[in-house]
Amino acid sequence: MQIRPRFLFLAALTMMSAAQAAQAAPRDDILAGYAAQAKAADAAFAGFSAARGEALHRDRHSGGKPDSPSCTSCHGENTRAAGRTPVGKAIEPVAVSVAPTRYTDAAKVEKWFRRNCREVLGRECTPREKGDWLAFMTTQ
Template identity: 45%
Template sequence: MVKRWMLCGWLMGLGLAAQADEAASLRDAYAARAGVSAATLIPEGEQLFRAGGTGERHCTACHTDDPTQDGKTRVGKRIAPMAPAANPARFTDPAKVEKWFGRNCKDVLARACSDREKAAVIAWLMSLETRK
């Protein structure tokens, strides 16, 4: 007989796996539209996250240098970690992903992000692990 707590743990594991699959599917869809392999984009994603932007605007201004940790908006509102390892719900809702890439790319790069850039950022963030 399966213990109730074991069943709950197994179901939670399935939920986390499904969320990781969603993020990977989104990353791979962007990469396919860009005609590249997502695995090759990890360094490009880190570069874009850390150094991309114009003037004072860059991703780390709100999301911090460590995307496994909370960030803050310019008005001090908490932003959940960007790395899926620290925030399994990240990159699971395509509409939200498009909304935030649209808004943040315009703020940071003064233009829309390309599919390649979106795939690169997601690939890098998915490669990060949380600190113990």
């Protein structure tokens, strides 16, 4: 019973790409869900925009808490670096390229949009804003 190293290598490679695909699929489902909601809210909706998502992420907003006028107040300017909560705990980077398991659990994504949009904007985010923001993070 001998297993060739090349076979092992190929098997590992297949498993790795399968794992990445497995994470992309739920993320796509979450985005599709937001797209359907955005379309329902506005018939002219023509897809998400990473550029709009970046603006939402980086802009300073009013209406939320004075301590957190922007997503970057806690997540930091660099999407690929760790952020920091107001009480000092590190936050995993928001960019999908460095945190590939992010945005794969729809309930978790909703929970954090609900909390953080209220903190930063003083209101819940719209489906379009959520999709734009996710679209930006998948390019990061």
